[in-house]
Amino acid sequence: AIEHRPSGPRVFPAGFVWGTATAAYQIEGAVDVDGRGRSIWDTFCRMPGAVARGESGEIACDHYHRWQEDVDLMKELGAAAYRFSVAWPRVLPDGRGPVNRRGLDFYRRLVDALREGGIEPYVTLYHWDLPQAIEDRGGWRVRETAERFADYAEVMYDALGDSVSNWITLNEPYCSSIVGYGEGRHAPGATEGHGALAAAHHLLLGHGLAVTRLRALARPGQRVGVTLNMSPTVPATTSPEDAAAARRMDLLVNRQFTDPLFGGSYAPDMAETFGRITDFSFRRDGDLETIGTPVDFLGVNYYYRLHVEAAPYEEADPGRRTAFDLGVRTVTPEDARTSGLGWVVEPEGLYETLVGLTTRYPDLPPVYITENGYGDDGALEDTGRVDYLRDHLAATHDAMTAGADVRGYFAWSLMDNFEWARGYSARFGLVHVDYETQERTPKSSYRWMREFIADPVLAEPPAGEELFIDPV
Numbered sequence: 001a002i003e004h005r006p007s008g009p010r011v012f013p014a015g016f017v018w019g020t021a022t023a024a025y026q027i028e029g030a031v032d033v034d035g036r037g038r039s040i041w042d043t044f045c046r047m048p049g050a051v052a053r054g055e056s057g058e059i060a061c062d063h064y065h066r067w068q069e070d071v072d073l074m075k076e077l078g079a080a081a082y083r084f085s086v087a088w089p090r091v092l093p094d095g096r097g098p099v100n101r102r103g104l105d106f107y108r109r110l111v112d113a114l115r116e117g118g119i120e121p122y123v124t125l126y127h128w129d130l131p132q133a134i135e136d137r138g139g140w141r142v143r144e145t146a147e148r149f150a151d152y153a154e155v156m157y158d159a160l161g162d163s164v165s166n167w168i169t170l171n172e173p174y175c176s177s178i179v180g181y182g183e184g185r186h187a188p189g190a191t192e193g194h195g196a197l198a199a200a201h202h203l204l205l206g207h208g209l210a211v212t213r214l215r216a217l218a219r220p221g222q223r224v225g226v227t228l229n230m231s232p233t234v235p236a237t238t239s240p241e242d243a244a245a246a247r248r249m250d251l252l253v254n255r256q257f258t259d260p261l262f263g264g265s266y267a268p269d270m271a272e273t274f275g276r277i278t279d280f281s282f283r284r285d286g287d288l289e290t291i292g293t294p295v296d297f298l299g300v301n302y303y304y305r306l307h308v309e310a311a312p313y314e315e316a317d318p319g320r321r322t323a324f325d326l327g328v329r330t331v332t333p334e335d336a337r338t339s340g341l342g343w344v345v346e347p348e349g350l351y352e353t354l355v356g357l358t359t360r361y362p363d364l365p366p367v368y369i370t371e372n373g374y375g376d377d378g379a380l381e382d383t384g385r386v387d388y389l390r391d392h393l394a395a396t397h398d399a400m401t402a403g404a405d406v407r408g409y410f411a412w413s414l415m416d417n418f419e420w421a422r423g424y425s426a427r428f429g430l431v432h433v434d435y436e437t438q439e440r441t442p443k444s445s446y447r448w449m450r451e452f453i454a455d456p457v458l459a460e461p462p463a464g465e466e467l468f469i470d471p472v
């Protein structure tokens, strides 16, 4: 164990990057405007039962038209950075071939406004909205999609490379592959074992190819990274069965991605765990080298830990009782602190993630927390969100004291938005959005964050109180 006990207030270093994050399909709306092509999320949202109440990102926050107001909210917050994603089908309506100039113009306007406002853009190239035309050719199941992604990355660098210095290839390849092609809970809604693992591999490959292309074009000081969602797993009991179940879950969510990206090898237990559903025929010589192409930073999205117990098929998580039956069930520990959505709130999991990555991968690049946030039903007096942010910032600082090289933090999210399969009922914003009027109203958390960014220090809690509980 690493000693990290804080003494005195937690002071974040000068130059630490503060920002907020969003994603194209969750905020833009305007799905049929200016020549945008269709994405797999446009299709998925029309599948009966796929999204709560049949909602979709068709209008969302109408950010495509209201971006100036949203940039003003960021300026007022005092954030030095903003992480957003580009909708691939806005730029390449068929996923490849002719470029849609009007789509590019939107991102040009946005980037110019950000820079004028002193806000550094962090651009995610892929936050789940695959062009439907690419899905029709097999989507991430097929190798060709990795090549098309690298081509698209180059189109974006040509268009914005003069003004954007921070590029993120993928957001959460775990969700795009396992949740989308394996568990069927995200677009394209498939429940395939081999297909989902092939998708994970091709996403990693596409990332590596894009890094190589972007690196070849980049000017000095420009950087390329990738964002992963990290959820440490905890066995529910001390039984060896639960320990093994937690390890399978850790492989599925975390190590499947981090080992080839930063450890130079596929995770050693891939064959043992997934050998029944795939022969890994999608792997080719040289892929591992491409996937492991060094990056300038790792983006970590952290929300929760997963408490796992072994379970027979009939009792496994319903969402995972697909081609991905891993014999696991996630449980909420008794007395757990939970968010407005029932998610376990455990800042020590963020500490564990940051210190764990640092320990496990000696060549780990600097880390940015590219998402961290709290979901609820949208109260303006969102004390639960303030507590969540404060405690996770404390955990981040403690991880830095313990040796983790963390350079920035992006709160998810600037404003309430389309929360994927949950639709609009789950809200993560620092700013409330009224979807009838599109009125934006800052919440308590927005004001808290503004004060914190202006003076990023967490005072010591009074005796007897705790700012995030020490990890063991």
Ligand code: GBH
Residues within 6 Å of the ligand: 023, 026, 171, 172, 175, 179, 185, 229, 301, 303, 319, 371, 412, 419, 420, 421, 422, 428
């Ligand atoms: C992030 O994913 C996403 O990057 C971001 O777009 C999203 O808004 C944010 O989290 C908040 O959720 O079966 O439909 O309940 C975090 C990882 C993985 C969490 C999928 C929710 C369950 C989907 N997510 N998970 S569902």
